[in-house]
Amino acid sequence: MKAAVPPAERKIIYTGTIDLVVSNLDEALPQVEKLVAAQKGYVAKSEVREDSGKRRSATFSLRIPVGGFQPARDGLLALGTPERNAVDSQDVTEEFVDVQARIKNLKEQEDKLNELLKEKRKEEKLDDIIKVSDRIAQVRGEVERVQGRLNYLASMTTLATINLTLREVKDYKPPTAPTFGNRISDTFTESWEALVTFGQGVVLFAVGISLWVAILVPVALALRFGYRRWVRASRPAAP
Incomplete structure (x- = not known):
C-alpha cells in the first residue's frame, strides 16, 4: 500500500495595518524599535514628518517573524489609541x-x-x-x-509586514457616541455656520457686482441718450 503524501505546510502572507494616536511621539518612537527588536524583526522603512501646523507623525514598514506577528501587534496597539487595526492574509501555498x-x-x-x-x-x-x-x-x-x-x-x-502610522495629538480624547444634547448643539452650530457662509457669499456677490454696475450703468445711460438723439435726428422735418 502506497504511503499517503503529507499535506504541504501552509504558506501565508500576513500584512497588518495599524494607525495610532499617541500623546508624545518622542516617547513612542523608541518603544516601536524596542518591540520590533524583541520579536527579532527589523524596520524596513521609517519616516517622521512635521507639517506647518506643528503636527507630527511617523510611518513605519516593519518586518516581523510570523511567530511574533501577534505579540508585536499587541505591543504596538498598547502604545496609543488605535484609529485603525486591520490584518490581511493571503494564502500562497x-x-x-x-x-x-x-x-x-x-x-x-x-x-x-x-x-x-x-x-x-x-x-x-x-x-x-x-x-x-x-x-x-x-x-x-x-x-x-x-x-x-x-x-x-x-x-x-516567513516575515509578516506591519504598516504602522503614529500621529501625535496632545490631550487626545477618543470620539464617543453623541448625546441628544450634543446633536442639538452640533445642528445649531452647523446651521449657524451655513447661515454665516451664505451671508458672506451674498456680501461677496454684492461687492463683485458693484464694479460692473459702476461701469455698465453709465454706459447704458450714454447709449440710451445717444439712441434718443439719433431718433430725433432721423425724424423728417415738419412742413
Whole structure:
C-alpha cells in the first residue's frame, strides 16, 4: 500500500495595518524599535514628518517573524489609541508548491541538456553545440527567474509586514457616541455656520457686482441718450 503524501505546510502572507494616536511621539518612537527588536524583526522603512501646523507623525514598514506577528501587534496597539487595526492574509501555498515543482523540472531539463552538450562536443558538431548551449542559457535564465519568485514567497511568508502610522495629538480624547444634547448643539452650530457662509457669499456677490454696475450703468445711460438723439435726428422735418 502506497504511503499517503503529507499535506504541504501552509504558506501565508500576513500584512497588518495599524494607525495610532499617541500623546508624545518622542516617547513612542523608541518603544516601536524596542518591540520590533524583541520579536527579532527589523524596520524596513521609517519616516517622521512635521507639517506647518506643528503636527507630527511617523510611518513605519516593519518586518516581523510570523511567530511574533501577534505579540508585536499587541505591543504596538498598547502604545496609543488605535484609529485603525486591520490584518490581511493571503494564502500562497499553491503557488509556492507550483514554483518549487517548476524549478525541479527546469533543473532536470538543464541536466539533460548538459549531458547532450557533452555528447555534441565529443562528436565535434559545432552547430549543434551552439544550439544546445543557447538552450542551456535560456533554461538557466528561467531557473534564476523562478528561483527569485520562490525566494520572494519564502521571505514574505516567513516575515509578516506591519504598516504602522503614529500621529501625535496632545490631550487626545477618543470620539464617543453623541448625546441628544450634543446633536442639538452640533445642528445649531452647523446651521449657524451655513447661515454665516451664505451671508458672506451674498456680501461677496454684492461687492463683485458693484464694479460692473459702476461701469455698465453709465454706459447704458450714454447709449440710451445717444439712441434718443439719433431718433430725433432721423425724424423728417415738419412742413
